[in-house]
Amino acid sequence: MEQVIIITGILLIILGIFGIIRSRNLVKIVLAFTLFNTGLNILMISIGYIRNAGAPILSQIPGQGEIPNIVDPVPQALVLTAIVIGLGVTALMLAYVLKLYQDKGTLDINSFKDLKW
Amino acid sequence: MVKNTLILLLTLGIGLIMYDVYEDFKFQESLPLLGDYYARNAASETGSANLVTAVVVTYRGFDTLGEVSILFLTASIISFMFKYKEEHATKKEYRPASELLISSTQVFTPIMLIVGIYIFANGHLSPGGGFQGGAVIASAFLLMLLANPGMHLSHKIISRVESISGIGFVLAGVAGLVYAGGFLDNTVLSKGEFGHLLSAGLIPIIYIFIGLKVGAELSNIVSTMSHLPKENN
Secondary structure: OOHHHHHHHHHHHHHHHHHHHOOOOOOHHHHHHHHHHHHHHHHHHHHEEOOOOOOEEEEOOOOOOOOOEEHHHHHHHHHHHHHHHHHHHHHHHHHHHHHHHHHHHEHHHHOOOOOOO | OOOHHHHHHHHHHHHHHHHHHHHHHEEOOOOOOHHHHHHHHHHHHOOOEHHHHHHHHHHHHHHHHHHHHHHHHHHHHHHHOOOOOOHHHHOOOOOOOHHHHHHHHHHHHHHHHHHHHHHOOOOOOOOOOHHHHHHHHHHHHHHHHHHHHOOOOOHHHHHHHHHHHHHHHHHHHHHHHHHHHOOHHHHOOEHHHHHOOOOOOOHHHHHHHHHHHHHHHHHHHHHHHOOOOOOOO
């Protein structure tokens, strides 16, 4: 039952990559990218999980040599960073999509051939 | 047809790699080295009840500074790409928003602002922090812009808030360099009583700066996007 979170993360990653390759609409590609991003974040969070441990918020300062029963706070801090950077990248991608649409009047990836070789 | 087969093969390959990840995955039974150090010492060293906040703002505070600059970069690139032009804005006609949206905006905007401020002021005690609170504040402004589409958020105020909080963040870090152990050391102020609002030294102050900065940046992106000139093509 604990494996559910990993399976969810992996499925979201595969779905995201599939969507990035398969979609033709630029907005859908950006959406697939955010799915991929979310899947990776879920996988990273699950790495820090420890059986039967609580959230890394303490109610009192632990005494000498005492280890509080919490999950690893480091992956959570990393994921917080990753979420913010993902937000920035997504906003930039959407802005580029908007600019491309203003330029060509279409969102179909097949009509942007400037860099094709 | 060839393309579809290739896509299917590629997805299957990635699925195979990911199956390997799944097979080898074991939940840990005890904390790894770094997490163990933070679990034992972070609360007494920083005075913050929320260890994630202690890691984000103090131990890895320099990363957070970089993160804030990435967000700033995003906001400035977007404002650069879609320059706000006065002549377009005056000509633009908006469809009035629905009664439901206008009324609910009047009810919810103050509540959302207060919730945002609560989230970033309590970042060292409860789940939350500057980035989340800033996003909530920006969504309050987004709601206001949706309800009155002609509204102008003052860019002067936004940029002032943003630069003051950015400078404040860096100055708080430098204060740690001068008066305490290193850059962004939070023990410049007293650590206070554990678990109270006024505790954890500089962490709440830095998180308030981050929250204001993130809120200003996201509101800037939202207002830039909402004043796009209409293209006729």
